[in-house]
Amino acid sequence: MYIVIAGGGIAGSSLAAELVNRKHDVVVVDRDREACEDVYAETGAVAVHGSATDVAVLKQAGIEKADVAIGAMYRDTDNLTFALLARSFGVPRLIVKMRDPAYTEAYRVAGVDAVCNMIEMFRHRVVAEIENPHIRVLTRLEGADAQLVMFAFPENRGSVRIRDLAQLPAFRQNCVFAGILRPGERTIVMPRGDDEVPPGATVFAVVTPGHLGAISAFLGEGTGPGDGA
Template identity: 40%
Template sequence: MYIVVAGSGMIGGVLIRKLIRSKHDVILIEQDKQLCESMYAETGVVAIHGSASDISVLNEAKIDKADVFVATTANDADNLAATILAKSYGVSQLIVRMRDPAYEKAYRVAGANTILRVTDLLVNQMVFEIEKPEVQRITTIGSGKAAIFRMLVPKAARVSGKSVKDITSIRKFPPQCVFIAVYSHKSGEFTIPRGNQVIQEGDELFMISATDDIKAASDFINDTRKKFF
């Protein structure tokens, strides 16, 4: 994915390192020239010195090609302005770091898809929002060690037509992930699945999983390879 990140402080810096390790194309916009140079030297990220609220800087970052824009600077006013501009260029996924809750409504009006408070911000959550937008986390359990989430079974998914028992018996399916409910958009029925419940494409799955296993569960459900093993 092509991702533009504004700000490379403690949060932005860790995020950039993780995204680069995950093989994403990352562009950094940073007002501090020294931080620009140090991030480039450490990670090789394309680093642009300037403000993300400056149109010429956004053009240099090729914001119109971005899949995701993330504003992580320490200034809400700067983050808001940059988010508005990124939205105007057609960026579909906008993630912002919020320090002052008074800005929340403004961020939502600006089109931010995800607003993360500084007090409970986790970099892994930002990476998750970028890489797995199809998964909606409902709530966390046990101080974030587990989570309840939901996702749709995509067209041609290899789990379609398979029972819950068959799916969970596959070695590659995360053992710490459990089906807790299934909503069929076709029939309008909401069920608590048993082992013989058959999953169909278009079904909405509600699952509980260890937080570290959510990505693996999502990858498994979204796999469209024909072979089921």
């Protein structure tokens, strides 16, 4: 895909490197000439020097043929302007990094397809790490009160079938098992009822946020909300 990224800072350059590694055609636009030179040297992505809110610069970056446009600049005002311009050029998919939640509605009106709310992501990750340090939240499911999480099945418990695990109080409600990565293996198994979860296996599950405390209690690790020492 042809992807234009507005902003060659830490977020934009690291994203460019990942997308180039995945064989996408990437162009990064930044008003800082040194940042452009660094992006090209470190990622191999094409770098265009100039403002991503300037129509002429965007045309130079090939915005008219872009499949995806990504706003990764520091200020929401710049990302919003970039998104509006990209949409006017007919870019089919717009993604932005949002710092200030006050811009949520503005991005929606601008037709942005996906908004990465940095403050919300930070808040949820920190709270999860404090209350349930041995459960890793991988992502929140957009439009649903649910999260994809992973955790290590305790070494001090014997192997258990998925169907039996699902009947335990900690997993009986608001939890769907999505995958099992057994020790020493590299392939995630999509679990069925008779599949076994051995000690030390990594388990992937979709759960509601309020259910993490119950899973932590089962694991014998972490401190769910309200569990004082």
